[in-house]
Amino acid sequence: MGWVLIRPVTAYNLTVEMNAIRSLISYFPYITIRAEYVDVVSALGRRKNLPPPANRYKLAKAMVDGLDVFQLGITLCDHNGRLPVTVAPDGSDAESAWQVAFSDFDPGGHMESPAGVPAAAFARALLEHGIVSAENRGRLTWVAFGGLYDFGFLLKLLSSGAPLPETGEGFARMLRRYLGNVYDAKYVASRLPVAVGVDLSGGLVSVARLLGAPAVAVEEPRQAGEKSLVACEVFMRMTGLFFAYHDVAVHLGMIDGVH
Structure with missing residues (x-):
């Protein structure tokens, strides 16, 4: 894989890109997402030393319910x-991923992006274009790394801003109902030391x-589009390296911080 074009998605080109x-x-049924929140989520929500899953979910729910994201990275790939x-x-062909810029920010003084996409408009586009649909629920596979926040934002968006479920179990059921096949690459990585003797925690x-x-x-990825690309590569490399002789589906629906 060489240079990858991160295609910006704004209010002006939303329909074209969707x-x-x-x-x-x-042809590329794996969809890896990465949501970028304000700095408080990076400081609190994705830190290494975290409380037990029940408390982690409560923390994530409070963050997702109360905050908006400013970027969503989307990377598609095939089974390989x-x-x-x-x-x-410039007219050349380029491997590509996407980065959505949102106009919705929390009321704590963050400037709105003038070309950003309203979250409600993006949710409508996902549904109207059939990307999230009953037809595709069993055909597509959604991936994130440390996906509690990434999937949490997507569920909030798809449910018109409704609060996340009160429990992690409810969150997992909601994920299945909306998206179907879901993997958290961080959860998968954290289970590999026992299976193959490597530390990917x-x-x-x-x-x-x-x-x-x-x-x-x-260089280290800095924005949501780049990070979704890295998360995609991590998941596909893990499945290729460590699941050649058994099925990664044993981890289907398992989310780090919930399970």
């Missing part, structure tokens, strides 16, 4: 980890580097 994603998901190719601004970048993911070979 049409592109819809046309590609039949190949990315879709789109036309770059760190954060996204450290795990990616241990696995030799090319997206972090040059």
Whole structure:
């Protein structure tokens, strides 16, 4: 994998880019997402030393219910980890991922993005384009790394801003109802030491580097689009390296911080 184009999704091109994603998901049925919140979530929600799952879920619920995201990264790939190719601004072909800029920010003084997509408009687009639909629930596989916050935001968005369920069990049921097949690459990585004798219990970048993911070979990813690409590479490399002789589906629906 060489250079990857991160395609910006704004209020001006939302329909065009969602049409592109819809046309590609039949061939690239793995969708990896990464939500970027304000700094407080990075400081509290994704830290290494965390309380037990029940308390972690309560913390995540409070954060997701009370805050908005400013970016969502989306990376599509096929069963072999190949990315879709789109036309770059210079007319060349480029492997591609997407980054949605949102106009909704928390009321704590953050500036709105003038070209950002309202969260409600993005939710409508996901549903109207059939990306989230009963038809695709069993066909697509959704992936995140440390996905409690990423999937939590997506559920909040799809449920018109409703609070997340009160319990982790309710959250898992809601995920199945909306998305169907879901994997948390961080949960999968944390279970590998027992199975294969490697320690992949760190954060996204450290795990990616241990696995030799090319997206972090040059520099650390900084934005949601780049991070979704790295999370995609981590998941596909783990499944290719460590699940050649047994099925990763044993971890289907298991979310770090819930299970």
